[in-house]
Amino acid sequence: MKKEHKHENTKKFGMVIDLDKCTGCGACMVACMAENNVPFKKDESDKLDSITWICVYKLTNGKSFPDTEICYLPRPCMHCSGIGEHGHSPCVSVCPATATDYDHTTGIVSQIYTRCFGCRYCMAACPYHARYFNWWDPVWPEGMEKSLNPDVSPRMRGVVEKCSFCFHRYQAAMDKAYTEGRRELEEDEYQTACTQACPAGAITFGDLDNPDHKVYELKKSPNAFRLLERLKTNPKVYYLSSRDWVRKAGDNYLEAESKVKKKIV
Amino acid sequence: MKLNRRNFLSLGVGVVAGTTLSPLPWKLMDDVSIWTQNWPWTPVPPDGEVTYEKSVCTLCPGGCGITVRKIDDRAVKIEGIEGHPVNDGGVCLLGLSGLQLLYGPTRIKSPLKRVGERGEGKWQTISWNQALTEVAVKLGELRSNDRSHTVACISGSDQGTVPGLLNRFLTAYGSPNYIRTPSIHDSYEIALSLMHGGQSSAGFDVENADFVLSFGSGIIDGWMSPVRMIKANSIWKNEKSKVVQIEPRLSNTAAKSDTWVPIKPGTDAALALGLAHVIIKESLYNKDFVEKYAFDFNAFKTIVLESFGPDDVAKITGVDKKTILSLAKQFAGASKPLAICGRGQGKTPGSIDEVAAVHALNALVGNINKPGGVWAVSQPDYIKWPEVQMDAVASSGMKRERVDGAGSEKFPNANYLLNRWVGAVNSSKESPVQALFITDANPCYTLSDTSVVKKAFDRIPFVVSFSSNINETALNADLILPSHASLERYEDVPLSAGLTKSVIALSKPVVKPQFNTKHVGDVIIEIAKKLGGSIEEAFPWDDYETCLKATLGDKWDALVENGYWSDPDFGVPPWEGAFATGSMKFEFLGVVRARGGEKDVQAKHLFTPVTIEGNEKSYPLTLIPYDSLRLANGSIGDPPFAIKTVEDTVLKHKDVFIEMNPETAEAYDISEGDYAVLNTPKGKARVKIHLFDGIMPGLVAMPTGLGHTGPDEYLAGKGINFNELIGPVEDADFGLDVVWGIRANLTKA
């Protein structure tokens, strides 16, 4: 029997990304681009100006040959809920025009492109660099606009965009559920494009508060950590790694602290 | 009223106040913002009915099942088929970018005839009728001059109906020169034929292995079938299976492995033999298999024990003795150990000695045709067409020796030797190839020593490309007969990339052909009809689709429904009767004997280091390539989405980075991001330096897949094609290209 939730319609969608499994193949990035009509330029090698809602970072342990290790870390928007889960994520609270908002029913941080007027305060606020600005008009080479997904509107120049946890998929799934007389979704009915594509199955997506969802238990793993937890951003993306140095790379620690940590480990 | 200053001013103030209070400015402000929200130059994708169409991805040999989301007649997203035997829902980034190839401006929109110089990119649009007539006339001419054997065809595959039709056409026409592009499959096929007997390709039951010993195979970097391998990697993580990666550079595969064993490049076979030594010496091998099903274990044992002791091997490979002993014990001690090879993605054949030595390890632990082991998989034989009735010209043409020498007295074991083919075209006074057809291949980019390949192309008077997107080879053609893109056509795709099952997939016309293109199958049939006679008779079908449906017979419905067909009766033969060698047993030294060690097997027949080009003095560094899933390096280059994912320590603007150990860099007084000129005996390139602790000192590594000259500004001109800096090194006995690197020097720019 399903447990009765206090707020039946309140969800807290989040992700658990298993870094032991992630191979850094980049499929999540492209799945996201294709799903969300992310524009591309002729030269995308300047990573300070390259829109990748989910971006795979390459971490190294800093040791020299042959003790070097690499770990890939995909970084979507963390959909931070802020201190006390109030929804005051670093970005939402600073947007002057309410163009980005925290949806308390899903825990998703939205971005309204047509309302955003491009002040970029949210970008300054986000420590994860999850937010991207449309410095250029999006241009699709002749014919390629045929591959655009009608569920996600292409963004105009001059606005900020970011990962939405494929919110349009949630809406579509909810629409379908409603027409079938249901108010609740099954776990597999709403999955993000990156989760779906990941060849490694490294990404698990679901309601962090729902004990029936896989993420519920996964996030409790002793190997689980979040990025920059000390800033109290309260992200909804968890990572799993069996490697100590990777877990430690998730946050900033003072030297004295890491010494203590090392002793414990 | 007199208009004095005062009135004028009042009027002015009044107008300003009146306008401000009127709705006009507010309305304008609102309208203008609405306009910015709907800029006409920002596209709005039309909505429509959503449908899904199952097909197969053909952008690499992996054979992933895909389901394409459509909005009315537009394909908008490629996703993986859940439950598919290859990819079970996953897709790689190249597959995900597939629609950019389908809809992109790199498509060839109609038959083209070259008007400028080769490679200049000046074309004239011609009709299909004219194009086919020109081909038929040319072929007719050659045939009437008894030169049918000078026609060749290069293809990326030799399986399925389209390669089948091409091959059939060449047979009926009278040429033995059907050539498949090189890959690790060449080596595995030869090794299996010599060690197992018969024709088969290697299947790897990776999912069930619990200890994987990889000799440089980029398991998760695109080896064999990329998505399947990544899935297997996750299974290994779940099952706590162990992966040992042996290679000099910390590739992604090495990074994900449980143990990374850096090794001197090119010495993998020696390490495999060293492990065999330990396994045999400590009597850790599978006695059942070795005693009952192997033919020459004792001979193998003698030579391995004699010449490949851990101390010697440690010296050759740079892997210390302790590691060798431990690896051997772990491998033999695992319940389902699996040893694999094929450097990186396996895009080059590599050393056959290595395949033989690695395969011998599998045999020692008896995991041949077992769960978690290596299987010799025979190809599905669903193509049952009547024998070609050759006329006299065809018969005499087919009796000629192949241009590449494969199957000749010198190289009796080889099937295709494209590297030798290039040499043969260049070395004869008149090119032995007078007309060339290319499909599903881009040899002008993918073959090593690119300039020599281009030279060979220049010597061939008539080059026809079937490419649907522009690429380096199509740019060097005289005629392009553009094929439908794979999402626009029916085609059977037998999956062969290391799969342990017999699976045929069906590529389907997800969308109707976007341009004036034609199916290669139809082109062949129509040319055959134009040529008439026995050639026409060899093609009794009205069109390709008729041929395909007839060929697939009762499998057709399942293929249309599921996108793939899997042989329900498929099973791997038990050891008893599995081997078709002379001895009807597994032959450890099958390859060695073919090498000429028939009578007196010597250590050098098992392992002789491949000498790479360049002397150590003038080229103190060793340059190796590395493969990445983010950089497609096959016949298709990176579409815009894929190149976008390439890190800025690999490519920055137009510059490629080579990886170098900080220790090596110090000796060259070079720092991160510096420019340098990299010289090899084959060419030179301006590169940038990326310091990487994960590469063995003394080596430099360069990514493959860059340096394209086409097809568009998203890819062209970025970085260097590794193949320009390296040339083939031929195996004296098998003719295969065994190169793994080249010596290089570096000067700070």
Next chain:
Amino acid sequence: MDSALIPKGVKRCSLGLFTLGIAVAGAVLLWGVYAMLLCWIKGLNQTNMNDYYGFALWIWADLAVIALGGGAFFTGFLRYVIGKDELKNIINYAVIIGFICYSSALLILAIDVGQPLRSWFIFWHANVHSMLTEVAFCLSCYFVVLIIEFIPLILENRQLDKVPFFHNLSHNMHEVMAIFAATGAFLSFFHQGSMGGIAGVLYGRPFGSREGLLVWPWTFFLFTWSAAACGPCFTILVTWITEKITKKKLVKDNVIRLLAKISGWMLATYIIAKIIDTWYWATVTAPSMGFTLMDFYSNNAFYGIWILVLEIFVCGVIPALILITKTGRNNSKLLMTAVILAVIGVCINRWVMVLQMMAMPVLTFENWVLYLPSWQEVATTILPVAYGVIVLALSYRYLPVFPQEKELNPID
């Protein structure tokens, strides 16, 4: 030729020379306008900003000009609310400088946003939690106040003053100016504070983030305080430059020294507060996020601890000490040194709170990112300077800006 427009009893340079000066400034202005149009038409790709530098030179310029324009509100506050009557001799100029600074800030903001045509959404869809909303509201309101404060001065032009309506309007406005000055001071207190809040509330950015009082981080108060301290210094500086250019004494020393003295004490108290804030930040706030002070000032090619020393000690403590001592104030060289240092100090403060904050990595696997503005950014940032020069020149030439000018420069 334009003598009818020039205030009575003062001497101005020839129209030709004046026009030449305006032309030079005008050329710079046009260059800026060209860059501005490029940014509007082609978009912000014309800048060197990027996804790591969403805030860059322009936001710094905004923060800096608002701080420097703080002379208007604080002098007004002193003159009308506190009743420092001597300051009437410099208040006009302070208001004009304030007007220029604030109009420039609004212009730069209009260039800086990606969608200027819908920037009014900030009012329409206002998010009350955002410091930027507060800034926008207060800034616009205060700008209206500045216009109101500027109008009577314009109406005092010899020709306009002849119109009885304008004469009376001007007179009546002067009467109620105290109310506007008080309103202005109140508004300024908030938006100067909000400007500081912009960085202070960014709890994802350890370099800028500060704890605080209720919803306001300490930077909120520090910014107001520093603007009140350094704004008047900028007024003094501009007045001094004007005197140098016109080769005239325009404001009596006692007025300048009074303003300098008040500034000095403001600066002194500010810098003490700033030192306490920095110390608390370095020892409590930052370590709680896993950073040491030196993490903020190392591992990069530019931002060393020198910038902190420069900001707080060289451009804070030193000018404060000069200004609060009588000897310092009375020595004009020392006074001007102090004033210049204070102006530089507040600019550095605004710089680090925007650009160093952006430059510093927060994720452990990222690196410092440095940035150089494009010429378009530089030109649009210089644009307000040229515009300011022109407005100042026109005002000086045609308006009775300095009540003491006649007295100090009698015409024979």
